[in-house]
Amino acid sequence: MKKYEAVRAILGNKLYVPPKYASAKAYAPTNIALCKYWGKRNQELNLPMTSSLSISLGSKGATTELMVSTHAHDLVFLNNHPVDLTTSFGRRLIEFLDLFRAHGMPRFIVNIESNIPIAAGLASSACGFAALAIVLDQLFDWELPEYQLSILARLGSGSASRSIWQGFVEWHAGFRADGMDSFAEPISESWPELCIGLLIVSEKEKMISSRDAMQRTVTTSPLYSAWPSKVSRDLSLVKQAISVQDFSLLGRTAESNAMTMHATMLSAWPTISYMLPETLLAMQKIWQLRRDGLSLYFTQDAGPNLKLLFLKQDADIISQEFAGVDVLQPFLE
Numbered sequence: 001m002k003k004y005e006a007v008r009a010i011l012g013n014k015l016y017v018p019p020k021y022a023s024a025k026a027y028a029p030t031n032i033a034l035c036k037y038w039g040k041r042n043q044e045l046n047l048p049m050t051s052s053l054s055i056s057l058g059s060k061g062a063t064t065e066l067m068v069s070t071h072a073h074d075l076v077f078l079n080n081h082p083v084d085l086t087t088s089f090g091r092r093l094i095e096f097l098d099l100f101r102a103h104g105m106p107r108f109i110v111n112i113e114s115n116i117p118i119a120a121g122l123a124s125s126a127c128g129f130a131a132l133a134i135v136l137d138q139l140f141d142w143e144l145p146e147y148q149l150s151i152l153a154r155l156g157s158g159s160a161s162r163s164i165w166q167g168f169v170e171w172h173a174g175f176r177a178d179g180m181d182s183f184a185e186p187i188s189e190s191w192p193e194l195c196i197g198l199l200i201v202s203e204k205e206k207m208i209s210s211r212d213a214m215q216r217t218v219t220t221s222p223l224y225s226a227w228p229s230k231v232s233r234d235l236s237l238v239k240q241a242i243s244v245q246d247f248s249l250l251g252r253t254a255e256s257n258a259m260t261m262h263a264t265m266l267s268a269w270p271t272i273s274y275m276l277p278e279t280l281l282a283m284q285k286i287w288q289l290r291r292d293g294l295s296l297y298f299t300q301d302a303g304p305n306l307k308l309l310f311l312k313q314d315a316d317i318i319s320q321e322f323a324g325v326d327v328l329q330p331f332l333e
Contacts, residue, residue, distance in 0.1 A: 001178045003155050006045060007099045009180065010148050016102040017140065022068050024138035028130035028163045029061035030116055032196060032299060032307050034254040035235045036261045037158055037171065039218045039227065045179040046158040049218070050231040053170045053187075053238050054162045057196060058333020061127035061163070065111040066135045076110040088209070096129065096156045100136055125210075129156030130163035150183040167331065168242055170235075189242050190331050195315055197308030198326040199298075201278035210302040213265060213272045221268040230260050251297030251309045258299040276304040282322070289321065 008015055037052035069075065074094055076083040083090050098104060112131075116124055133153040137144050144152075146164055150171075153160035162169040165186040174182030208216075218224055234257045241250035265272040279300070286308070289296050296318065297309040308325065310318055315327050 002044060004099055006155060006179060007152065009178065010144070010151060011100075011142065014140070014142050015100070019068055019106060019139045020141040021139055023065060024135050025063065025065040026131050026135035026138060027061060027063045028127045028134060028160075029056040029058060029166055030124065030127040031056045031159065031162045031169065033159065033162075033301065034250070034299060035231060035238045035257050036301070038214055038261050038264070039224065040158070040214065041173075042177075042179065043215070045182075046154050046156075047179045047182050048158060048171065048173045050228050051171060051173040051235055052159075052162070052231070053168065053235055054159070055168055055194075055196065055330055056163060056166045057328055058166065058330045060116050060198075060328065060333075062112055062114045062116075062124070062131045064113075064128070064131040064135050066132075066139050067109040067111075068139075069107040069109045071107050071109070074108050074110065076112070078112045079114060080111075092125075092156065093128075093132070096132060097136075099155065100140070125157040126159040126163045129153050129160035132156065133160070134164070147183045147185060150185075151179065154179070154182065166333075170239075187239070187242065189245075191242065191245055192329065192331045193312045194247070194329070194331065195308075195310050195312055195318075196328045196330060197310065197318055197322065198328065199282055199306040199308055199322055200324070200326070201276055201282065201306070202304045206274060206303050208272060213268075213274075213302055216270075216272060217265050217268045221264045223264045223267045227260070227264055230257070247295060247309075247311055251295070254299045254309060255297045258301075262300065274300070274303050279304045279306065282306055285321070 031054040033052050033054040035053040037048050039049035041047050041049050076090060076093060085094055114124060130153045133149050137149055150161045150164050153164060161184040162171050168187035168189060169184050170187055171184040172182060234253050237249060237253040286296055286298050298306045300306050319325060319327060
């Protein structure tokens with residue numbers, strides 16, 4: 001099945017109907033996976049090998065405004081700067097829009113405001129494509145249920161399936177070849193004391209994209225065969241930790257899951273490492289602080305930046321130990 005066939009299966013006779021409104025605007029949060037998604041069973045539809053679980057970051061994300069345009073071509077702006085549509089970012093965005101319109105019509109002006117670095121391992125594509133799916137639903141007045149918006153967002157970026165919601169979100173891997181059972185849904189539990197600290201060591205675009213690194217890992221890493229069973233165990237533990245609010249269990253499971261993912265990348269060939277010297281120094285510092293009695297953990301995605309996991313009671317000391325850390329309380333944002 002191709003992406004356009006998945007879109008047609010969801011929208012039916014709503015597909016290619018002209019927009020109902022001249023413009024619409026929507027926001028979607030970025031999300032940080034506590035139990036990671038790494039590896040696809042279907043590249044075209046972004047169907048994952050395993051399920052995953054994330055936490056959305058409240059006010060950190062993307063706001064996208066979509067306006068029907070009379071221009072001959074689409075115009076895209078990111079934080080008020082024009083986007084070159086021949087870049088990877090530009091091409092992916094236009095290819096996504098083309099799924100929902102006949103012969104490239106109508107044309108759009110797309111204004112994206114993002115308050116996180118792009119392509120630096122902070123899930124910028126997740127909030128970007130989720131916001132785009134939501135704003136298309138508003139512009140065309142499809143009135144789709146959220147699980148179907150999750151499927152549409154997934155066609156742009158796998159992790160975007162989780163950015164439709166705030167809070168804890170689980171993305172079900174599914175089994176069907178058409179991907180109609182591969183969508184995310186929110187987990188009802190709230191954890192107001194839980195904090196995420198964004199420790200940015202670099203805002204530069206990463207050398208290898210997540211999707212390319214993912215495919216290389218799946219096809220060349222001798223360790224990848226152990227990854228699905230690791231995820232299955234970790235997913236159960238993370239859900240248990242959330243249910244009973246066991247922070248130690250949550251932290252050590254999330255950190256172990258992240259380190260295992262990066263270990264599989266290191267064993268790929270050519271090897272893949274998103275870590276910078278500053279990343280490793282921060283890890284060493286976290287491990288020392290934990291040995292000293294501080295309940296502090298981290299997770300790392302496909303980029304050099306770390307996301308610290310801790311409770312509100314330790315926020316002051318975390319801010320003192322890590323200059324410039326951006327402390328978030330996702331359930332209070």
